[in-house]
Amino acid sequence: MAASAASPPLTSPRIYLIRMVVFLTLAGFLAFVLYRQIVPAFMANPGLNGLILGVALIAVILSFGQVQRLFREVRYVNRVAEGGGQQAGTPRILAALAPALRDRGGGRPHGQAAFQPLLDTVASRLDEGREILRYIGGLLILLGLLGTFWGLIDTLSAVGNVIRSMRAGGGDAAVMFDELKSGLAVPLSGIGLSFSASLFGLAGSLVIGFLDLQAGQAHTRFYNELEDWLVTGAGPAPAAAPVPVPATVAVMPARSPEAPNRELAEAMARLGTLVGDSTSHSRSSTQAMANLAEGIQGLVQHMRAEQQMIRDWVEAQASRERELKQVLDRIARERVE
Template sequence: MASENETRRLSAPGIYLVRIIVFLLLIGFVALILYRQIQTAFMANPGLNGLIIGVLCIGIVLAIRQVWRLIPEVRWVNTYQAGDTEAARAPVLLAPMAKLLGDKQQHKTISTMTLRAILDSIGSRLDESREIARYLTGLLVFLGLLGTFWGLLETVGSISNVIKSMQGGNDAGIMFDELKNGLSAPIAGMSISFTSSLFGLAGSLVLGFLDLQAGQAQNRFYNELEDFLSANATDPGVEAMAGLPPDLAAALTKLSAGDPAGSRASTAAMANLAEGIQGLVKHMRGEQQMIRDWVEAQAAQQREISKLLERIASEAERR
């Protein structure tokens, strides 16, 4: 039993936090090496580039929070298996499951339908917590493209002004000087477009990796939690065959016991078959009850008619 409980213990998501921290340290080291180039690119459009970096920082904090919030949930499940739920803080993500299971000493079991409802609820909560991070990843790409089109508009407008200035009919030297002075604005516009795209794409790559690590941590937590809850769930075949007739339940039990593999697919198929037969039996019992009620009503009506006929006959004899 000790080894079985040990296999059901949930793994802490610390390895994913270590990966995130190591990745961020590597990114910071590369940024430190390319500090001058990054500073020059940042100053090409400090407003938009600062917004991109701000969104990136928010996404990093959210990604770390998604992994960090799993630590108290894992600790509560492990302490629950040890029988000491008071030692851990009450869970937030698993609060409905904690109320349903109660204390370890009560040895509560949950039905298969309740198990599936709990897992669906937890899965939807985990997916919902990642929606903001996914939106921020797309937002970084959008901001990079916004800077690209902004810079292209500046470039096209500047080139148009340069062409207009060259139509004045001046001599070649003056026109060449005006051309050199006028090309500085299109080059500045191109720098805006390329630097914003650079920051946006780099930020989306960083957030994409962090979201990948958070997703892996949540998937492992979900899978291990499913194994833990399956140990506390009732057998779907036994639960579904509870309302069947004894002979039919015994036959289905013998049929399911004859499967040497004991796979989940066969168990689920037997549960569905038992549920269908149970519904059919309930329907037949309901129809039988309706027929009995109708027969009793007809018998009562016949008795009333016979009494009425007896009264009519007695009244006729008196007259």
């Protein structure tokens, strides 16, 4: 019990909630400062932009829930560490690990090989809760691109209508230019606002990405502290337990005086067999080493012979080159004469 009381409890993930609230406050302040620019962009496509903001709001609530659910698990582990395993309640994420935690709190730590699969289960449960946040982050970008392409299609179709409505026959060029300018005013003024969906989608993805990062850090610290707390009780504790030799001796039946001699003879016979086997193995190993040495020696001799052949060939080629050079010199002198 003292060992469990000495173990440090898990820290609360409150610091990550504070970071998330501060970040959302700064984002809200920036939106308030840019209120005049954001409202026209939002009204360019209120349906799709409202959908993007609604999805982002759902992701914000889910991210806070991913951190908030760790408080229950942290309180459970801390109560078990303090010795109150019976009053600690029932965890949700640590449901598979609850028996091992109670044993750890009661001074009966499990080995690392025993609780490692359970820790992997806890890690998978923590990670699957954040999969929806990752999906929403990509969904926001996709909705923004959808709004952009939607706006571009509307703009191009409006430009096409303006061009088709122009008079093809002769007319005043100034009048035609004024008609073209008035006809393109609406699509050209809306082409900038057609990217508003991408603006809201990227901004929402940025906010959700930061919140997901904080939730991931909270999960990682919770998992690491839980693993460290379990590992501190694993290892030498089971080996330090006293071996119950007297109890074993007390329950053993009486043995005859010939039993030790018979067992000693059998042990000597097995030892002799092992020695014989090791002798035979050593002989075979010695023979194999000798064969290997002979093979290496033969390989060295063969390499030396090949090197000698190469040297002879090089010398022969050099002598031939010298003779050829002498012949060429003679021919050159004869021509000069």
